[in-house]
Amino acid sequence: MPHPPADLVSYEIRLQGRLDDRWGTWFDGFQLSAGSDGTTTLTGPVTDQAALHGLLRRIGDLGVTLISINATLPSNGDFDE
Template sequence: MNTPELYEIRIAGHLSGTWRTRFEGLCMRLDPGGETVLSGTLDQAALHGVLVRIRDLGLKLVSVNRIRPTDVRHPGASSSEV
């Protein structure tokens, strides 16, 4: 089964807004803890494509988490939009 699901991908460091084009289709926010958080609905192929892009750009992957609808935080609750 390859149903798209919501994922949260954390990258070490704060990426500037110019990186947004590299991750088109994903929301990008800066976490106060010093990480960039990418989130969006992805199927398995798209998820692997994002992970390959992160690797190819030399970025440090911190975590990848599948988010259940009950886990979704309200935008801006404790983060800054890029």
């Protein structure tokens, strides 16, 4: 199986409030999951910093509160090719 590009990093973005599954298409490539504490977590890949900033603008456009954003390690734990 091919490795994703070296600059492709996954992020976990936690938001205050619940976004239902229909928002998944607006956040293309991200999985949405509802927390029991009334939050929503978006998880998915971001190609570069410009894409990350674009994603954060979309979140700002919704008017929801950003709780946290964390880069996550690839599932195999290996950043090298």
